[in-house]
Amino acid sequence: MEGDIKKLPQFAVLQLSGCAGCEVSLLNASEWLDKFKLVYMPLVVSTHKVPDDVEVLLISGGVRNDEDAYNLQRAVRNVGKVVAVGTCAISGGVTNLGDRDEVREVFLSNASRLHLPRLLTKTHPVDDFVEVDMYLPGCPPTPELFMAALLEPEGFKASSIVCGECGRRKLTDMRPKHLTGFQQGEVLPDICLINQGYLCVGTSTRGGCRAPCTKAGHPCVGCRGPSNAFIEKESAVWLENIKRVFERMTDIPPQEIDEALRSPQLSMFLFQFSDYAGGNRRIRSKEKVL
Amino acid sequence: MTTLTFPLSRIEGHARVVIETEGGEVLAAQFQAVELRGFRSFVQGTPAEQMPVIVPRICGVCSTAHHVASVKALENLYGIVPPPLACDIREVLLLGQLIQNQATSLFIFTMPDRVNAESLFHMDESEATRERQFTIAQRALKVRKIGTDLITLAGGQFIHPVKAHIGGMTGGIKREAADGMLADLQEALPMACELFDEYWEMSQALRDRIGTWGDDEPTYYLASTEATKPRFNSNRLRVMGPEGSERATFLPSQFETYLEFEETDYSYAGCTSYRGEVMRANSLARINLTASMGTPRADEYLQRFTHTFGKPAHPILLFDLCRGIELVYAMERAIELLNEDMDYMDTDVAYTPRDGVGFGMVEAPRGPLIHKYVVEKGLIVDAQFIIPTVHNMLAIERALRVAGRRYISPAGINLELEKAVGRVVRAFDPCIACATQ
Numbered sequence: 001m002e003g004d005i006k007k008l009p010q011f012a013v014l015q016l017s018g019c020a021g022c023e024v025s026l027l028n029a030s031e032w033l034d035k036f037k038l039v040y041m042p043l044v045v046s047t048h049k050v051p052d053d054v055e056v057l058l059i060s061g062g063v064r065n066d067e068d069a070y071n072l073q074r075a076v077r078n079v080g081k082v083v084a085v086g087t088c089a090i091s092g093g094v095t096n097l098g099d100r101d102e103v104r105e106v107f108l109s110n111a112s113r114l115h116l117p118r119l120l121t122k123t124h125p126v127d128d129f130v131e132v133d134m135y136l137p138g139c140p141p142t143p144e145l146f147m148a149a150l151l152e153p154e155g156f157k158a159s160s161i162v163c164g165e166c167g168r169r170k171l172t173d174m175r176p177k178h179l180t181g182f183q184q185g186e187v188l189p190d191i192c193l194i195n196q197g198y199l200c201v202g203t204s205t206r207g208g209c210r211a212p213c214t215k216a217g218h219p220c221v222g223c224r225g226p227s228n229a230f231i232e233k234e235s236a237v238w239l240e241n242i243k244r245v246f247e248r249m250t251d252i253p254p255q256e257i258d259e260a261l262r263s264p265q266l267s268m269f270l271f272q273f274s275d276y277a278g279g280n281r282r283i284r285s286k287e288k289v290l
Numbered sequence: 291m292t293t294l295t296f297p298l299s300r301i302e303g304h305a306r307v308v309i310e311t312e313g314g315e316v317l318a319a320q321f322q323a324v325e326l327r328g329f330r331s332f333v334q335g336t337p338a339e340q341m342p343v344i345v346p347r348i349c350g351v352c353s354t355a356h357h358v359a360s361v362k363a364l365e366n367l368y369g370i371v372p373p374p375l376a377c378d379i380r381e382v383l384l385l386g387q388l389i390q391n392q393a394t395s396l397f398i399f400t401m402p403d404r405v406n407a408e409s410l411f412h413m414d415e416s417e418a419t420r421e422r423q424f425t426i427a428q429r430a431l432k433v434r435k436i437g438t439d440l441i442t443l444a445g446g447q448f449i450h451p452v453k454a455h456i457g458g459m460t461g462g463i464k465r466e467a468a469d470g471m472l473a474d475l476q477e478a479l480p481m482a483c484e485l486f487d488e489y490w491e492m493s494q495a496l497r498d499r500i501g502t503w504g505d506d507e508p509t510y511y512l513a514s515t516e517a518t519k520p521r522f523n524s525n526r527l528r529v530m531g532p533e534g535s536e537r538a539t540f541l542p543s544q545f546e547t548y549l550e551f552e553e554t555d556y557s558y559a560g561c562t563s564y565r566g567e568v569m570r571a572n573s574l575a576r577i578n579l580t581a582s583m584g585t586p587r588a589d590e591y592l593q594r595f596t597h598t599f600g601k602p603a604h605p606i607l608l609f610d611l612c613r614g615i616e617l618v619y620a621m622e623r624a625i626e627l628l629n630e631d632m633d634y635m636d637t638d639v640a641y642t643p644r645d646g647v648g649f650g651m652v653e654a655p656r657g658p659l660i661h662k663y664v665v666e667k668g669l670i671v672d673a674q675f676i677i678p679t680v681h682n683m684l685a686i687e688r689a690l691r692v693a694g695r696r697y698i699s700p701a702g703i704n705l706e707l708e709k710a711v712g713r714v715v716r717a718f719d720p721c722i723a724c725a726t727q
Contacts, residue, residue: 017325019723020302021350021449027398028438028448030431038411042299044398045409046712064327094347095327115556117324140350140449181339186638187460216446216453217460221343 011056011150012040014075016068017095017123018061021140022086026058029143032150050075056150057081058136062088062095063124067117076130083149084126085136087223090284092123093139127282135289139223142209145290153290161227162202162220166211168192175251179260187217194249199260203245204230204238208290228286291317294703296711300399300409302351303722307690307711308556314700319690321683321715323559329727333673338364338665339456339643341673345661346450348675349723351394353450354387354441355654356661356675356724358523361454363661367648368456370641375634376458377523379444382627383451384522384652385620386440390448391655392573392617393437393482395719396489397430400610403713404492426488429481433617436478440624443471458638468628475628479621483587486614493611500706502696503605504714505689508532510569511602512549512681513576514651514658519584520576520619522653529564530579534602542649542660545676559725561683562676568688571657571681572718573612578602585626588619606689606717613719616655643668654678656721679725682718689714 011032013023023043032038040050050057057079063069076082087093126132136149148156159165168191176197187193193200193214202211202220206227214220225231230238239261246257296307304325310317329348336344342360346353358380365372372380398410410427438448443463445451453460497503511530515521529538529548540548553560563569578601583589592615599608645668650661657678664672693714697707 015304017304017327019347019350019353021347021353024350024438024449027394027431028435030428033411033427038409042304043302044300045412046299046402047408048297048299064325067324094344095329095332115322116326116558119326123327139347181643186636189461212442212447213452218343218446218452218455 008035008037009055010039010051010053011036011058012038012050012054012075012079013043013058013060014040014050014071015042016059016061016072016089016126017064018086018088018093020060022058022060025140025143026146029146031147036150050079052078054079055081056083058083058085058149059089059126060086062092063120063126063129064095065117065119069120069124069129072126072129081133082130083134083136084132085141085146085149087137087139087225088123089126090135090137090225092125095123125282127284133288135284137206137223137225137289138209142212144210145208149290156208156290158208160229161207162205162209162211162214162224165207165209166192166202166214166220168214170249171195175249177251179252179256189217192249193217193219194246197250197252199257201242204241206231206289225289228289231286231289232283292703294707296708298712298715300402300712301715301720301722302349303720303725305715305720305722307715309690309694309698309707309711311694311698311703314698316691316694316698319687319694320556321686321690321720323557323722323726325722326558326726327723329675330673333670336670337668338367338663338670339668341663341670342455343452345675348727349721350449351391352387352654352656352659352721352724354383354445355652355659357445357451358383358454359650359652359654359659359661361456361650362652363648363650363663364456365641365648366650367646367663367665368641368644370457370639372458373635373637373639375462375632376637378627378630379459379463379632379637380454381521381523382444382463382624382632383441383454385624385627386437386444386448388437388522388616388620388655389440389624390434390437391719392613392620393430393434395655395716396610396613396617397426397434397485399719400713400716401426401430401489401492403709403716404489404496426485429485433478433482433485436474436621439471439474443467455638457641458636460637462633462635462637463628464633465631468632472625472628475621475625479587479618479625482617482621486591486618489614490611493607497607500710503607504717505685505692506605507688507692508602508604509685510537510564510567511575511578512564512569512571512657513579514653515576515580517580518582520580520653524653525651527651527658528579529569530575530602532602534578536579542651542658542662545660549676549681551680557683559677559680559683559722562681563684568684569681570685570718571678572609572655573616574603574606574609575657576653577612577615583615583619585619585622588615588622591615591618606714609717609719656719656724657681659724675724675727677721677724677727679718679720679722682720683725686715686718686720689717
């Protein structure tokens with residue numbers, strides 16, 4: 001907070017339909033305090049409009065209703081750089097689970113109220129409506145990732161996949177015969193979760209998060225999306241790779257893996273896969289993804 | 291008729307207040323939650339065991355509460371009881387959530403109202419106030435971070451934690467990690483007390499300026515913490531009547547007998563009443579229902595509070611002061627727990643999935659949070675999320691009418707109304723992402 005506060009570059013956060021987890025993560029990264037002036041973020045600032053001349057606009061949340069779509073298009077008009085942060089803004093996120101025939105009907109029958117913004121039929125990613133300069137995936141991105149995106153995206157060092165940051169050892173002589181229940185069972189420390197039969201997708205998920213989930217004993221659920229090796233390819237390539245990893249490392253019948261991966265509700269992929277498996281997903285250039 | 295619309299900020303989620311007035315009278319005051327993602331719909335068909343990963347995403351501010359409530363609902367359904375150590379670690383998780391939330395509400399959401407700033411990060415232009423506010427911002431963020439660090443310690447990551455699972459926790463807390471956290475807590479506790487003292491003074495100054503602590507009509511209170519030593523991981527709800535007597539106790543599974551839910555056409559949140567009566571949850575409810583906190587500094591603050599405002603206390607701006615008492619309590623209680631051995635036994639028990647109905651409850655910072663799951667063939671066929679913010683909807687709207695009557699007269703609308711609307715809503719610290727899901 002040294003120096004003239006008015007000369008600091010301005011940044012803003014547009015919150016669409018989401019859980020505010022991204023914003024909470026950003027609040028834990030307080031290093032921006034003396035480098036940027038936060039001019040708009042309804043969670044913490046009482047300003048009701050994105051001001052002009054904003055250098056960086058972070059957008060969190062997905063486009064769930066027509067008010068989101070309107071606010072989004074209005075907000076990007078005069079900003080330098082548009083960054084889609086978090087999985088909802090990038091792929092529609094967890095609420096894309098709602099884009100299934102069997103629940104869409106239930107959902108929409110409850111969805112329209114007299115005085116309220118009209119809901120869209122699905123949660124859209126931000127780039128369905130506006131050009132995005134940079135993607136910051138994660139549910140939510142860690143404070144470190146936020147700082148990198150704001151301050152020096154070029155200098156950010158990370159492993160290509162989560163495995164590179166996890167620290168658990170992969171064993172050749174520990175080959176499970178079946179998947180361990182998603183929540184079930186004791187987790188051995190220091191040993192790869194795939195060796196223990198967990199459907200962990202860290203082998204193809206983008207690194208940079210420093211693997212907090214797998215370190216804590218929970219399989220990677222792929223919230224950072226596919227690594228650069230897969231991000232510009234069709235989702236089937238990503239899926240096949242995951243299956244090959246399990247064939248190589250386990251004796252779990254391929255059909256069992258396939259069924260688990262293709263379960264439409266599988267939370268493993270609720271974050272990104274609903275978008276990537278949709279068939280007509282937008283190809284995002286890896287250069288734009290942090 | 292004049293319709294005044296107030297956009298809201300410094301709360302979690304998307305909401306606005308609409309006040310209708312005619313000839314100096316307040317005709318209506320609505321608190322409108324304008325977002326909806328549809329969790330109840332889209333979790334239908336989900337394998338039940340995946341719920342503890344999905345439901346934290348209801349809210350990034352309250353993800354810990356949803357994570358633990360979800361696990362407890364499935365344990366209830368499968369008929370298992372986690373080991374005592376796992377329950378203690380979950381308490382650490384919930385204390386972390388409480389610290390994070392109360393610090394956020396006190397310093398980021400409501401303190402700017404007391405110093406007339408747009409945000410904690412927006413300094414007045416004069417050097418003197420800038421300096422003071424900056425040190426407040428630094429200290430406030432530090433205290434808040436103690437909460438997120440506790441969640442990381444016990445839950446693996448501080449937003450959408452992963453370490454609670456059906457049957458227990460994925461692991462204990464190692465002595466070395468606990469000692470590091472203890473040192474941070476010891477350093478931050480006096481800082482939190484100092485900030486709370488300043489906050490109390492600022493609140494008193496605000497009261498002197500505006501001449502009121504807000505809507506003080508006696509009402510019902512709902513909490514799931516016990517009368518002494520409030521634990522945020524209990525399994526029983528209590529109701530206090532307007533005059534201060536305990537009116538009911540019930541289990542999460544009995545919620546429909548006591549809590550009446552109603553949809554409204556102007557809000558995706560709906561509202562709950564206690565058998566038709568206005569009730570309140572959140573910090574003031576817990577403090578009214580608590581005889582002692584069981585930790586030294588929090589008890590000092592509680593005595594001062596009770597001595598000053600009586601028991602039960604009703605004015606709404608006291609919610610904010612109660613958050614300060616709980617912030618201090620949560621830090622002291624976390625110190626107590628982490629001084630114990632948190633790595634002495636297995637942290638989980640085995641279970642066999644089965645179908646049925648399960649209820650899980652925690653006391654979230656905003657009040658009792660209940661998850662109810664109906665499971666058939668291993669899949670969720672219905673999931674209900676009973677959200678504390680919804681319990682406060684009627685109370686928020688009543689307090690808005692009180693503020694409206696104070697600042698709207700036949701002579702005109704006092705500009706203070708806009709600030710009052712913000713203060714009223716923030717006193718209840720509503721969470722719109724949760725309330726609408």
